[in-house]
Amino acid sequence: MERFEITKTPINTENIIKKVEKREAGAITTFIGTVREWTNGKRTVRLEYEAYEPMAVQMLAQIGAEIEEKWEGASAAITHRIGVLDIGEAAVVIAVSSPHRKAAYEANEYAIERIKQIVPIWKKEIWEDGEQWIGDQLETTAYPNGKPDLSEGEQHD
Amino acid sequence: MIKILLFAGLAEQAGTQAIEIDMEQATTDEIKASLKEQYGLESIDTAMIAVNESYVKENTSVSSGDTVAIIPPVSGG
Numbered sequence: 001m002e003r004f005e006i007t008k009t010p011i012n013t014e015n016i017i018k019k020v021e022k023r024e025a026g027a028i029t030t031f032i033g034t035v036r037e038w039t040n041g042k043r044t045v046r047l048e049y050e051a052y053e054p055m056a057v058q059m060l061a062q063i064g065a066e067i068e069e070k071w072e073g074a075s076a077a078i079t080h081r082i083g084v085l086d087i088g089e090a091a092v093v094i095a096v097s098s099p100h101r102k103a104a105y106e107a108n109e110y111a112i113e114r115i116k117q118i119v120p121i122w123k124k125e126i127w128e129d130g131e132q133w134i135g136d137q138l139e140t141t142a143y144p145n146g147k148p149d150l151s152e153g154e155q156h157d
Numbered sequence: 158m159i160k161i162l163l164f165a166g167l168a169e170q171a172g173t174q175a176i177e178i179d180m181e182q183a184t185t186d187e188i189k190a191s192l193k194e195q196y197g198l199e200s201i202d203t204a205m206i207a208v209n210e211s212y213v214k215e216n217t218s219v220s221s222g223d224t225v226a227i228i229p230p231v232s233g234g
Binding site for chain 2: 033049050051052054055056058080091092112115116117118119120121122123124133134135
């Protein structure tokens with residue numbers, strides 16, 4: 001049972017939750033990132049995700065390790081889907097368990113922010129009249145340090 | 158042989174996802190400059206570089222057998 005995965009098939013959220021269940025947990029938070037139809041007034045028909053798979057899995061595992069270090073007793077599981085996704089489908093599911101709820105909420109948000117920084121996955125939006133690869137949704141454009149912040153970025157908490 | 162991997166828009170623009178260059182040694186800056194010129198990849202300037210699946214600093218030396226991935230700004234989630 002791998003806790004960090006890239007998949008080409010629909011994600012079963014229950015399976016991701018099961019990966020973080022444990023007797024020490026008092027809370028499990030789940031985040032499901034879904035394909036949105038409208039972005040800035042433009043209608044998306046479908047999305048296409050591409051990954052550098054071996055590295056993406058490693059980076060997801062690194063995010064999991066960062067979470068365990070920052071929030072004592074927390075455990076994370078993340079699956080990101082790639083390929084063609086329709087409106088409403090789950091692109092990413094993140095489950096975090098921890099002894100107390102606050103850490104589970106915080107660590108879950110941390111995970112999605114870090115995914116958008118360091119995990120080599122790209123999204124192409126396909127509209128009725130065209131398509132475009134989407135870069136850097138954080139709008140930080142060029143990375144000031146020449147690469148994504150790989151250390152545990154306090155500024156992103 | 159140094160293996161270069163391209164993704165997303167850069168791969169589409171170059172018309173290929175993998176390129177092999179017949180060199181013993183190179184720096185990542187040299188590789189970027191050469192790809193930019195050869196394939197007209199202007200946006201390569203905003204890309205990160207990973208060598209053997211780990212992010213590296215600018216101008217890292219690589220040698221034959223290494224895999225250099227050109228990582229455009231990511232957009233997962």
